[in-house]
Every structure is written in C-alpha cells, then in structure tokens.
Amino acid sequence: AQKVTQAQTEISVVEKEDVTLDCVYETRDTTYYLFWYKQPPSGELVFLIRRNSFDEQNEISGRYSWNFQKSTSSFNFTITASQVVDSAVYFCALWVRAGKSTFGDGTTLTVKP
Amino acid sequence: NAGVTQTPKFRVLKTGQSMTLLCAQDMNHEYMYWYRQDPGMGLRLIHYSVGEGTTAKGEVPDGYNVSRLKKQNFLLGLESAAPSQTSVYFCASRPGLSKLAGGSQFFGPGTRLTVL
DSSP states (O other): OOEEEOOOSEEEEETTOOEEEOOEEEOSOSSEEEEEEEEOTTOOOEEEEEEETTOOOOEEETTEEEEEEGGGTEEEEEESSOOGGGOEEEEEEEEETTSOEEEOOOEEEEEEO | OOOEEEEOSEEEEOTTOOEEEEEEESSOOSEEEEEEEOTTOOEEEEEEESSTTOOEEOSSOTTEEEEOSSTTEEEEEESSOOGGGOEEEEEEEEOOHHHHTTOOOEEOOOEEEEEO
C-alpha cells in the first residue's frame, strides 16, 4: 500500500517569511515519482515539480525549493520570502510504476500581508 | 492543443439519476485518471487506466464505472447518483513511464457535481 502524509493541515505566515511544507510518503515500489501541486482558490491544479526515486538532487526554482530525502521518505517544499499570491492549498503526490497515484490531504497556506 | 478537457463543467442531479462525465486528452497519453475532491480534502483516486481498453480500481471505486474505449477518452459513469457523490471531479493524464521524464502530469479543470 502507498500513502502520503502532509501533517500540516494549515499554515499561516506573514508576507516575506519563509515557510516549509512537509511531505512524508510510503511505498514498497523502488521506482516512483513525487510531485507537488498548487491549488489556488480558483480550483485548478497547477503542477510545480516532479522528482523520480533515483534523483535525490535538491532543486531550486526562484523562491521555491524542494528537499528530497529517501532515507527519511520525505519530499519537503520551501517557499522563501512568501507572498500573498502563494496562498493556496498545496498537495504532495506519489505515483508508482503500476500507474496508481496517491495524494496527500493538502496543506492550506495563508500568507498575510 | 487543448490538453485535458472535461465535460460538463457543472451538473446538478437528483438522487437516483445517472450521468457520464467525459474526459478527453489530445496529447496521446497512455495513462488517464479520475479523482474526486471533497471539500477540505485531497484528491482520491476513483479509477484509472494504463492504456486503451484497460481500467483499474483506485481508492474509492464504489458507485462508479469507467470505460476507455479510445485512447484519448476516459468516461466516468454514475449509474444511480447519491448525495455522497457530491464532489468536484478531476481527470488527469500522463505519458508512459519511458516518456515521463520529458513531460508532466496534466489535469483537467474539474467538474462540479451536486446530487440533491
């Protein structure tokens, strides 16, 4: 069975603060893919990043960075210098070779001006 | 290139009625998925397909049926709608694993279904 846990249900920060969203996953597959999606109030799902199980390099894209650690089965997402426009629900997801996918329950991030 | 489209965008049903949601993709993707998202919750996988003519159950398949007769289309059917099926339904597609590194997952805009 596979599982994705986003322990933080809601996070509230003040603009310009850094914030880290946690994601812990479980799978027996050795080949898998991890994703982060953003769901703004408008409801659509916006793809942010994909990482496969063989690539543990951390990645930075502008104010976003991701820390993938297989040893702890974690794929955490950090927003540096948060902005009001970052307010959204963020989902971590796990995809495996068999095709199944599992989403976490999401973290609602509120960035206050 | 329209990506992933869903029809309809909104629908209101009465308990016991049936309906079919259509998902179409024009990217020649192998995999297609149907999810539901209830208020304040993440996406839960209903059914998925790893190729034309194949379907498989996800996490919450009861009350739904699916078909993938053509590679580009994935249909989700509700035979006898219940209020518990009130939700937002998302369709998604992605390429096969050999091509995954070159592409990302694509989601449709969602269908908001209300069952009275």
